[in-house]
Amino acid sequence: MVGFLRAFAAASAVPAAAAAAYAALSSTSASPSASKLSFPPPLPASFLSASSTSGRAPSAVAPMASAAAAATVDLSATDKESALPDLTTEFMVDMKCEGCVTAVKNKLQTLEGVKNIEVDLSNQVVRVVGSLPVKTMLDALHQTGRDARLIGQGNPNDFLVSAAVAEFKGPVVFGVVRVAQVNMELARVEATFSGLSPGKHGWSINEYGDLTRGAETTGKVYSPPDYLSDKPLGDLGTLEAGENGEAHFSASKEKLRVVDLIGRSIALYATENRSDPGIAAAVIARSAGVGENYKKLCTCDGVTIWESS
Known part of the structure; x- marks a missing residue:
């Protein structure tokens, strides 16, 4: 017993x-204070504008994955590179020969998270499938000594509007925000800002693209009627600017659809809780997807896209 x-x-x-x-x-x-979003499980670590940004704007930060299972990501964090799902990203790169092609491929292959690289020498286009932010890939291309520019991003198979961009052109705050559709239930959001005061700043996708009085006239935070959550869908959490006034952001957001964002705006605030009228705003415009920007800017003078400001 x-x-x-x-x-x-x-x-x-x-x-x-x-x-x-x-x-x-x-x-x-x-973490009760953290703003949580969902994304597919990260693929091996490796987002959109074909339009050229203002010469003073910083380089864009920025590839096709299924969203079967989901995990969570804290949108308050400024760097979620490892959490990004795959997309296809296209760059126009100044290449003149097969040696250039080899150099570009060799450099990109050193980046963890790059799944596939295709090079079209005749059009001077490099297509990369992977999960790295655009800025990381652009930096690598520039390290080869060649001019390069993002010309398209998205999933080339499923979406009529797969990418959007909002450009902040000063006079104080400069930046680029890019949104790329991964699938109908998931989008990638990437941003680079300069000219911010050091510290945390709230930011959001707002209802209207009315910039009459900057962020103050862009309305409330965007959220579709059928979106059931404690926080609006357009709540992007916080950006944290360093002492140099720069902030970088990479994350994924469920239920966000690019086609529903065109004509709305992205607003940036001085305070973390967005209690002020806002310090800057930019309208969200359609951006080129994969295979939509194989062209020179001007057929009359032959100036190529990387030579344009």
Whole structure:
């Protein structure tokens, strides 16, 4: 009987210990202040404008994945590169020979997260499938000593409008925000800003593209009527600018559809809780998707896209 009681006590301790461990894990991992979004599980670590940005704007930050299972990402963080789903990203690169092609391929292949590279030498186009932000890939291309510019991004198979861009052109805040459709349930959001005061800034996709009084006339944070959540769909959390006034952002957001965003705006605020009228805003415009920008800017003078400001 004594042996039986000891065995019973030992067996009963197992689920109790497991429950205690689970409770401890839950209490340490919870973050009630964090703004959570969902994205597909990260693919190996590796977003959109064909339009050229203002010469003073910073380089864009910026590839086709299924969204079967979902995890969560904190949109308050400024760097979620490893969490990005794959998209196809196209660059126009100044290449003149097969040696240039080899140099470009070799450099891009060193980046973890690049799945596939295709080079069209005749059109001077490099197409990359992967999960890296645009800025990372552009930096790598520039390191080969060649001019390069983003000309398209998105999923080339499924979407009529797969990419959008909002450009902040000063006079104080400069930046580019890009949104690319991964699938009908998921979009990637990437941004680069300069000219911000150091610290945290709230930002959001707002209902209207009315910039009469800047962010103040862009309306409330965008959210479709059928979106059920404590926070509006257009709530992008916070950006954190460093001492140099620059902020970078890469994340994925569920239920966001590019086609519903065209003509709305992205607003940036001085405070984290967006309690001020706003410091800058930009209208969201359609951007070129994959295969839509294989052209020179002007057929009369032959100036190519990377030579244009």
